[in-house]
Amino acid sequence: MREYGLTLLVTAAVTYLLTPLVRRAAVTFGALLPARDRDVHAAPTPRMGGLAMYLGVAAGLIAARSMVPLRTTFSGTGLIVGLLGAGGLIVLVGIIDDRWGISALGKLVGQVAAAYVLFQSGAQLGSFPEPQNHLFVLTHNEQIVLTILVVVATINAVNFIDGLDGLAAGIVCIAAMSFFVYYYSLAKHFGLSAEAVPALASIVLAGVCLGFLPHNFFPAKIFMGDTGSMLLGLMLAYVPIWAINSLDYESLSLQSKVNRFPEILPLLLPAAVMVIPYVDLLRAVVRRTRAGQSPFAPDNKHLHHRLLEIGHSHRSSVLILYAWAALFAGTVVGLSILTTPLIVLAGTTLAAVLVLALLSMPRLRWWKRAQVPRPAVTVPARAGHTVPGPAGNGQVAADPVAYDRVAPGPAGNGQHGPGPYYQAMPDPAWPGPDPAWPGPDPARPGPDPGQHGPTALASGQPEQSDATAPMPLPAARASGTIVP
Numbered sequence: 266m267r268e269y270g271l272t273l274l275v276t277a278a279v280t281y282l283l284t285p286l287v288r289r290a291a292v293t294f295g296a297l298l299p300a301r302d303r304d305v306h307a308a309p310t311p312r313m314g315g316l317a318m319y320l321g322v323a324a325g326l327i328a329a330r331s332m333v334p335l336r337t338t339f340s341g342t343g344l345i346v347g348l349l350g351a352g353g354l355i356v357l358v359g360i361i362d363d364r365w366g367i368s369a370l371g372k373l374v375g376q377v378a379a380a381y382v383l384f385q386s387g388a389q390l391g392s393f394p395e396p397q398n399h400l401f402v403l404t405h406n407e408q409i410v411l412t413i414l415v416v417v418a419t420i421n422a423v424n425f426i427d428g429l430d431g432l433a434a435g436i437v438c439i440a441a442m443s444f445f446v447y448y449y450s451l452a453k454h455f456g457l458s459a460e461a462v463p464a465l466a467s468i469v470l471a472g473v474c475l476g477f478l479p480h481n482f483f484p485a486k487i488f489m490g491d492t493g494s495m496l497l498g499l500m501l502a503y504v505p506i507w508a509i510n511s512l513d514y515e516s517l518s519l520q521s522k523v524n525r526f527p528e529i530l531p532l533l534l535p536a537a538v539m540v541i542p543y544v545d546l547l548r549a550v551v552r553r554t555r556a557g558q559s560p561f562a563p564d565n566k567h568l569h570h571r572l573l574e575i576g577h578s579h580r581s582s583v584l585i586l587y588a589w590a591a592l593f594a595g596t597v598v599g600l601s602i603l604t605t606p607l608i609v610l611a612g613t614t615l616a617a618v619l620v621l622a623l624l625s626m627p628r629l630r631w632w633k634r635a636q637v638p639r640p641a642v643t644v645p646a647r648a649g650h651t652v653p654g655p656a657g658n659g660q661v662a663a664d665p666v667a668y669d670r671v672a673p674g675p676a677g678n679g680q681h682g683p684g685p686y687y688q689a690m691p692d693p694a695w696p697g698p699d700p701a702w703p704g705p706d707p708a709r710p711g712p713d714p715g716q717h718g719p720t721a722l723a724s725g726q727p728e729q730s731d732a733t734a735p736m737p738l739p740a741a742r743a744s745g746t747i748v749p
Contacts, residue, residue, distance in 0.1 A: 268332045269449065269468045275328040276472025280321030284480045287317040288487040296364045298488055310485060313363045315493025318473040319356045322348060322500070325469040338461045347386035347503060348466065355379040355420070355499050359492030369561035372491070373417070379499060380416035384409060388506045393532065394514040412506060420498030421561075422542035425549055427494040429569045431482035432583050434489065436590050437497045438474035440538040441467045443594035444504050447534060450602045451512075463508040470500045483579050505535035537597040541568070541590045592617050 291297070291311035298312045326345060329335045339345065358375030361367055367375075390411045392400045403411065427433035445467035452460040477493070480486050489497070512531055536543070545568045550560040572582035596614045 266449075266453075268329070268334050269445070269464070271332070272325050272329045272335070272465070273468050273472045273475070276321045276325030276469050277476035279324035280317050280473045280476025281479060283317040283320050284314060284477060284487060287314060288480070290316075291363075291487065294364060296360075296490070298363075298490070310488055312488040312490030313360060313492050314477060314481065314487045314489040315356055315359055315491070315496045318477055318489065318493050318496055319352055321473040321476055322352060322469055322496075325472055329465055329469070335461075335465060338465050342462050343386035343388070344462055344466065347383050347388050347507075348469070348500065350386065351379045351382040351499060351503075352496055354382060355495045356492050359490060359495050363490040363492050369559060372495075373561075376417045376420050376495065377413055379495075380413040380420075380502075381409070383416060383499065383503060383506075384412045387510075388412070388503050389510050390415065390506055391510050393509070400514070415506060416499060416502040418546065419502035419539065419542070420495050422539065422546040423498035423501060424491060424494040425546050425567060426542050426569065426586075427489065428567050429483070429579060429583050430485035431478055432569055432586060433494055433497065434474045434478050434481055435583065435587050436541055437501055438471050438478070439587060439590045439594055440501060441471035441474065441504070443538045443598050444508075444534075445471060447598050447601055448504075448508055457513055459511040459513070460508060462511070463504045466500065466504050466507070470497070470504070473497075483583065501539065505531075509535075534597050534601065538590075538594040540593045541586060544568070 288311045291313040294313070296311060296313040297309040299309050326348065330339050355375065358367070358372060358379070362372060389408050390403070391408050392402045395401050423433055423437060426436060445464055448460040448464040448467060451457040452464055474497070477489065481489060509531055514531075549564070549567065552566060553560050553562050553564065569582050569586060572585060573579070577585065592614070
């Protein structure tokens with residue numbers, strides 16, 4: 266475990282230290298992202314931060330290879346070629362795109378080429394488990410197509426969620442740590458030594474994210490750009506592809522702590538760990554296709570944009586998505602390697618889902634609904650009392666009310682909004698209107714707008730028709746209407 270921790274530390278430190286240098290190089294090179302309509306930053310920001318990540322990956326692999334306990338992990342596995350070869354190609358494509366820009370088709374060609382290099386390095390989806398220790402084996406051509414499809418989909422999923430400062434790096438870091446916990450447990454505690462490769466790749470991936478996040482969290486000093494998002498997506502796809510292809514399912518089913526669902530958990534884990542990027546990718550493709558656009562056409566309707574629209578701040582939107590990613594990943598990892606009873610795990614997960622749902626969607630917070638102002642309505646009112654109207658010119662109302670409750674509304678207009686208005690409450694002690702009252706005196710002067718309205722009522726002072734004399738109350742009562 267110490268070797269993995271040291272690898273994490275070296276990778277994070279090199280990435281952290283090189284990122285400011287890459288930032289200066291990006292400014293000199295002209296790799297700046299201007300502020301666009303769909304972006305949340307207001308000024309041009311350097312990108313191409315993925316170059317520092319790539320150098321951090323190289324440093325982490327070199328450090329790991331120099332440690333005797335991890336040296337056998339590199340023997341015959343193609344780990345260097347897979348991560349540095351395919352990663353170098355995708356970084357080159359990203360640098361060109363960050364500086365000059367490339368078409369969606371050009372990026373797709375580069376992603377397919379990098380995925381093919383990854384396939385040739387040994388990361389191949391060749392078989393899948395079936396019940397009773399059987400395997401469903403693919404043909405060679407099917408393996409190529411499926412592997413490239415998964416790699417390209419994961420690259421674009423990470424690229425799509427790279428819309429808020431620190432979002433992509435944090436989500437990928439959570440996914441990488443979840444992968445590491447699972448595959449390290451299989452390799453160290455259950456004797457499945459082949460899973461040391463995805464465990465090492467996961468800890469290197471987590472290290473570059475941790476080293477880059479201090480520079481990229483809101484407010485970001487540098488963006489990872491397509492250089493970084495495509496590199497993270499490539500590495501995130503590499504981990505489960507290698508693990509699924511090398512996992513000994515028969516040995517896995519014999520382990521007492523991981524034998525609950527040995528046929529599906531190795532497949533369910535990647536889906537759960539990467540659920541946020543995949544869901545956002547699927548929504549974007551469906552949304553743009555239905556609108557007659559290219560699936561790669563940019564817009565501002567991603568999951569993080571929706572959180573901003575419903576009132577969350579930049580940081581809270583990112584942290585909420587972190588929490589959802591950690592919940593999904595932690596649930597499946599716990600189901601895989603812990604002996605916790607399923608009912609306890611299910612109850613804990615449901616409670617966490619409820620809490621996160623309340624955090625994510627303010628409309629579900631019932632305890633704040635009472636604070637939401639209600640619109641003014643027409644109700645009975647007591648004679649001789651003025652009620653705030655649209656311009657502060659209260660009208661005389663004559664049905665039973667007691668003005669004892671204040672609710673928000675724009676100041677002076679009695680309508681829904683931030684200022685005060687009065688809600689009329691019935692007076693149970695009032696016996697009712699006097700049928701003998703002939704009605705209001707037409708010769709009586711009307712109320713003075715300067716002395717009526719919410720301010721006078723809220724102060725508790727008696728209402729006045731002018732600055733010197735109190736308004737006389739009628740001898741009887743008549744019906745009237747509160748004008749909101």
